[in-house]
Amino acid sequence: DSGVTQTPKHLITATGQRVTLRCSPRSGDLSVYWYQQSLDQGLQFLIQYYNGEERAKGNILERFSAQQFPDLHSELNLSSLELGDSALYFCASSDRAGANVLTFGAGSRLTVL
Amino acid sequence: EDKVVQSPLSLVVHEGDTVTLNCSYEVTNFRSLLWYKQEKKAPTFLFMLTSSGIEKKSGRLSSILDKKELFSILNITATQTGDSAVYLCATLCGGATNKLIFGTGTLLAVQP
Numbered sequence: 001d002s003g004v005t006q007t008p009k010h011l012i013t014a015t016g017q018r019v020t021l022r023c024s025p026r027s028g029d030l031s032v033y034w035y036q037q038s039l040d041q042g043l044q045f046l047i048q049y050y051n052g053e054e055r056a057k058g059n060i061l062e063r064f065s066a067q068q069f070p071d072l073h074s075e076l077n078l079s080s081l082e083l084g085d086s087a088l089y090f091c092a093s094s095d096r097a098g099a100n101v102l103t104f105g106a107g108s109r110l111t112v113l
Numbered sequence: 114e115d116k117v118v119q120s121p122l123s124l125v126v127h128e129g130d131t132v133t134l135n136c137s138y139e140v141t142n143f144r145s146l147l148w149y150k151q152e153k154k155a156p157t158f159l160f161m162l163t164s165s166g167i168e169k170k171s172g173r174l175s176s177i178l179d180k181k182e183l184f185s186i187l188n189i190t191a192t193q194t195g196d197s198a199v200y201l202c203a204t205l206c207g208g209a210t211n212k213l214i215f216g217t218g219t220l221l222a223v224q225p
Contacts, residue, residue, distance in 0.1 A: 002155055002157070004155075033213075035215075041217065042117075042201065042215045042216055042217035042218055043156075043201065043203075043215035044215075045212055045213065045214070045215075048212075056212055058212065088154075090155070090156075098207070100145075100161075100205065101147065101158050101161055102158075102213060103158070104149075104155040104156045104157070105155055106154040106155045107154050107155060
């Protein structure tokens, strides 16, 4: 157990729908990162939050949004889902604002039918 | 565009063999290179390399960075079936966004 908790582990939904993925960082970590991993691509950085504020943005679609709450947990919202959004979504945390050694959660596998 | 390229994409070896995984990079504001092992789900941290030519070692795994030629290698000696995994290389880049860029990984399968 890495200490980073992600829910749900697996979800299946239809195109056009919206889902929310949740992440609780490791105790003491202030930064939360979201990554997308699909079969044909490596880990793609989506977005980072540090202590409630957006810190860095990667290849995140406009249909996707995220936030970090005062208790430091984070949610990634995916809307108007398309088949190509099917992937493993990882959350990672670190204790610093700048990226360094990240601790990853077990991931949430999204299947869009 | 920043990129991290790993090779080979996959390899199959027998237990006891030694393998070398490669990672080359072309990124701006390079700070460090990291190796992760991904078995079933969550990638787990292996090494962080910042200085050229200094080998990091952990048991049968070792890694070294060449900042002049922009690559790193990960060696695994006396491989075991438990080494079967995807090995991910990532570069930590500084600057305004301070981001971690991953390669697509090398899938290693160790057969008994």
